[in-house]
Amino acid sequence: MSQALLEQFHDPALCRDLLERLKAELSGELRFMEVCGTHTVAIFQSGLRSLLPKEIVHLSGPGCPVCVTHESEVNAFLDLAGRPGVILATFGDLMRVPGRKGHNLKNAQADGARVAVVYSPSDALKLAQDNPTDTVVFLGVGFETTAPTVAATVLTAKAQGLTNFQVLSFHKLVPPALEVLLADEGTRIDAFILPGHVSAIIGLEPYKVIASRFGKAAAITGFEPVDILSALVFLARCKKEGRAEVANLYRRVVADAGNPKARAIMAQVFTPSDALWRGIGRIPGSGLELADSFAAFDAKKHFGLVIEDCPPLPGCKCGDVLKGRIRPDQCPLFKKSCTPAKPVGPCMVSTEGSCAAYYKYQVD
C-alpha cells in the first residue's frame, strides 16, 4: 500500500469524526477486548486510548504468542538448551521469557548454551545446513500466522532430506482460547476486536461462534487508528441495536475465506493437540503438534520431552489480566516486582503484552 494511502488511516480529522460517531453510537458501557498484541500497542502508541470516551472499557486479551507460552514450555526449551550438540533457533522475543526459577534463554546462553536468534524458520533451516554435525531445533511459538511458514519449512527440510533439523512445536490456535474466555463466567467482555494477521489465514468462519453461541459482536480490523475506531463504532452500534454479529472490516488484507493454501500446508504438517496457555491453563484442541508422517522432525518425540502443567507463579495475576477481569495496574506486582526489565508474568514479557504496553505508555 502506498505511503499516501496509509497516511489516510491515521488522519487526525477523520479520527475526530469517528470519535464523534462512536460517542453517538454508545448506549452505556462498552467493554471491548482486543485479541492481538499488535492492536494493544497500536491503541496505546497512537494515543487513541487517552481519547476514548469514558464509557469504553479497554481490555487486552491473550493475543501475544510469547505471552501465552507456558512456563513448562519454557522449561522444555531450557532443558534442550543445555544438551550437547543442540543449537536452538528462536525468534528474539522468546529470549527473556522466564521459566523455572525465573531462568530464561539469555541465562542459558550465558551458561554456554548455543542459541541463535533468527528472523524466520528458513534461517533456522540454513543454520542446520551449515552445521551438519549439530541438531538445530527451531522453537515453534506463534499462532495461525506463523504456523504455515513453519509447516512450509518442515516440508522443505523433508524434501532436502535434512536429518538435523527439528521443530519444537508449541503453536497455538486463537479460536479455542476465545471460546474459553467467552465460556468463563468471570469474564466480562461485550465485544471483541479480532486479530488482523491471524484472520488473514483463518478467515471469518471460525469466529462465527462468538455471535451464534455467545451472543457477542466482534470485528476483524487493521492496525491503524482509523481501522480501530471504525471497529469500535461497529461494535457500539451492535450493542445499541442488540445485534450479535461478526464482521470483517479489514478487507484490504483479510479475505472472508482466509488463506486456504496456507491452511492446507498447516493441515498437512500439523495436527491439533491440547496445549497449555500461560495464565489460562490447558485448552483442548488449541495447539498444533507435528503429524505422525513428520515425526522425524518432532523435537518433542526425538528428545522425549514431557510437557507437564505446573502451578502459576506466586502472586502473578496474568490469568486475570488475560481474561479481562483486572487491568494491569490492578495487579499487586505491577511496576513493583514485575517490570519489563525483570518480568514475573507473561503479560510483562513481550513488548506486545498488555502489562508491558501499560507500563510503557500509560501516563497515570
Next chain:
Amino acid sequence: MSDKILLDYGSGGRASHRLVADLFLKHLGNPELNRLNDAARIDLTGPLAMSTDTFTVDPIFFPGGDIGSLAVHGTVNDVSMLGAAPRFLTCGFILEEGLPIADLTRIVASMGKAAQEAGVLVVAGDTKVVPKGAVDKIFINTTGIGEIIANPVPSGESARPGDAILVTGSVGDHGLAILSTRQGLSFGTPVLSDAASLNHSIARLLKAVPEIHVLRDPTRGGLATTVNEIALSSKVCCELDEEAIPVRPEVRGGCSFLGLDPLYLANEGKFLCFLPGALADKALEVLRADPLCTGAVRIGTVTDAHPGKVVLKTPLGGTRLLNMLEGEQLPRIC
C-alpha cells in the same frame, strides 16, 4: 612499516616510536604534544568542565563520519553541554593486532581534522595493541577539558515549569546511518550521520541568550531517553508534541522497515535546550542562523503535571507516556 598493526607497535620500543612520529604526530601534533613528555602542561582559568567517553562503534567507517571524528565530536560535545568552551583533549587507542595501517591513518587524520575544526588541541595520548580478537579493530577513549563560559551553568536538574524545550534539528540520523550500514540496507536517499562538534554553536547561543537551564546532547538512547533523564533529575514533567519533533522522511522510512522508533536512536550532532518560554523565539532565531542548527524547533514545554515523566501528545491529539528505552540496547552505536 608493515601495512598492518603488529603487537610490536604497542611495545614502547622503536616500532611504537615510529608509529607515534609517522602517524599520530603528523595528524594530531602541536607544540605541547610534540614534546612527548610523560604529561602535558596546560594553562586554564576559572571553573572547568571535564568529560570522558570511549568509542567502540561498529562499523568504524560509516556514512557521514568514522570512529576518529566521532571520538572528537562526542567528547567536545559532552564538555560543551556544561556551557563550557572545550580546549584540550587526550586520547587513548586500543588497537587490534592486524588492523590495516591505512585504516588507522584514515581515522587519525579524521580526528586531526575534527579537532582543528573544533579548535581543541590533543595534548596527550596513549596506544596499546592487543592480540587479534581481544578488541574489535579499534577502540578510542577521549577525555576533554574546557573552561565554563556560561552563567548560570546549565545542568540536567535545572529544568523548570514554563521552560520551552528546543531541539536543534532532525533526530535519529546517526543511529539509522549506523544501523543501515551494519544491516547492509540502502534507502532511496542515503542517511548520513549528523556527527559534528557543537561547541561553536553553544558558544554563540550562550552569548545571545545566557539564561539557559539545560543543555544536553541526545546520544545513546536518543531524544526519548535524554528528555526522561532531565525530567527525573529536575523532578518536572516534559510535555512533547510528537508532530513537532523533526524526523527526516528517509529516517522515518528506515525505522519503519527495521521496527525502530527514531526517538530512541542516537544523535551525535544535535542538542536539546531548555530555557524560559519567553526566550524561546530569540534562541531559535540565533540557532537557525547557525549552519549546524538550521532545523531548530520548539518541541515541547516543561510543566508540573506528572513530575519525573515525559508525556507525548500524539498527532491524533491523544497523550501517552514516552518512556525510557527498555530491554536490550541496540548494538554498539558510538
